[in-house]
Amino acid sequence: xxxxxxxxxxxxxxxxxxxxxxxxxxxxxxxxxxxxxxxxxxxxxxxxxxxxxxxxxxxxxxxxxxxxxxxxxxxxxxxxxxxxxxxxxxxxxxxxxxxxxxxxxxxxxxxxxxxxxxxxxxxxxxxxxxxxxxxxxxxxxxxxxxxxxxxxxxxxxxxxxxxxxxxxxxxxxxxxxxxxxxxxxxxxxxxxxxxxxxxxxxxxxxxxxxxxxxxxxxxxxxxxxxxxxxxxxxxxxxxxxxxxxxxxxxxxxxxxxxxxxxxxxxxxxxxxxxxxxxxxxxxxxxxxxxxxxxxxxxxxxxxxxxxxxxxxxxxxxxxxx
Numbered sequence: 001x002x003x004x005x006x007x008x009x010x011x012x013x014x015x016x017x018x019x020x021x022x023x024x025x026x027x028x029x030x031x032x033x034x035x036x037x038x039x040x041x042x043x044x045x046x047x048x049x050x051x052x053x054x055x056x057x058x059x060x061x062x063x064x065x066x067x068x069x070x071x072x073x074x075x076x077x078x079x080x081x082x083x084x085x086x087x088x089x090x091x092x093x094x095x096x097x098x099x100x101x102x103x104x105x106x107x108x109x110x111x112x113x114x115x116x117x118x119x120x121x122x123x124x125x126x127x128x129x130x131x132x133x134x135x136x137x138x139x140x141x142x143x144x145x146x147x148x149x150x151x152x153x154x155x156x157x158x159x160x161x162x163x164x165x166x167x168x169x170x171x172x173x174x175x176x177x178x179x180x181x182x183x184x185x186x187x188x189x190x191x192x193x194x195x196x197x198x199x200x201x202x203x204x205x206x207x208x209x210x211x212x213x214x215x216x217x218x219x220x221x222x223x224x225x226x227x228x229x230x231x232x233x234x235x236x237x238x239x240x241x242x243x244x245x246x247x248x249x250x251x252x253x254x255x256x257x258x259x260x261x262x263x264x265x266x267x268x269x270x271x272x273x274x275x276x277x278x279x280x281x282x283x284x285x286x287x288x289x290x291x292x293x294x295x296x297x298x299x300x301x302x303x304x305x306x307x308x309x310x311x312x313x314x315x316x317x318x319x320x321x
Contacts, residue, residue, distance in 0.1 A: 136161030
């Protein structure tokens with residue numbers, strides 16, 4: 001089998017495609033032939049060493065494919081299609097996965113769509129349903145509103161009855177965010193987004209800010225919030241937030257700050273499959289649209305990482321083994 005490995009943390013060129021033996025599934029494990037692997041910003045953190053991993057780093061966490069073999073006590077049918085969001089080494093032609101981290105893919109959804117939906121779809125789901133459960137009339141700020149998670153957040157938040165204020169960098173991205181459900185879109189290169197949020201809310205501020213950017217937006221994200229509002233910091237594409245005095249949260253209105261991850265919102269098999277079932281069911285029912293920016297062959301993995309880091313993408317990047 002072929003797989004992407006990073007022997008030493010670094011830039012996109014640090015990624016190597018290598019031939020390795022196809023492993024045999026052990027007790028409770030499943031061998032899956034990968035039909036599509038999702039490219040996510042957490043993969044960049046692993047590649048660069050921002051998130052520590054055992055070397056060589058086995059890149060990729062998300063994908064979908066076909067079951068080829070099952071180990072003892074695994075019961076998924078051979079030939080069945082499955083998807084996942086937390087299987088290390090998914091940039092590969094095959095992966096070994098614990099059966100309890102796999103989700104059956106409905107017949108109405110093709111494998112590439114399933115691969116594109118799992119990590120970002122469930123992220124948007126837990127952010128809007130669990131971390132800060134949106135209610136009709138809430139005001140939600142979505143940073144990177146035309147990105148993979150951002151487009152899904154706009155859809156889910158608007159369907160929940162929230163007023164969505166999205167931030168983007170270009171007019172093309174503004175149009176995409178509007179189409180996904182953002183009621184107002186702020187071009188942050190043209191105006192201060194915190195001032196714009198105050199203007200759109202008559203000075204009241206937002207109930208919640210969903211921030212995947214981190215260092216560059218953190219301070220002004222706090223300025224967007226009304227008293228007792230919540231900043232949900234779920235990524236750091238611009239870098240980690242520097243240390244700060246928690247008294248700042250008091251000074252700005254008894255604000256809440258949380259730094260969640262998908263892992264803790266899919267910790268059990270039941271929660272994983274319920275969350276994934278909601279997302280995949282909404283896609284199958286035409287209630288949720290998955291935008292794929294590009295699907296590249298596995299041997300163009302370095303190019304995929306460059307595209308992601310350039311912030312020029314809108315929607316999902318996939319690798320096709």
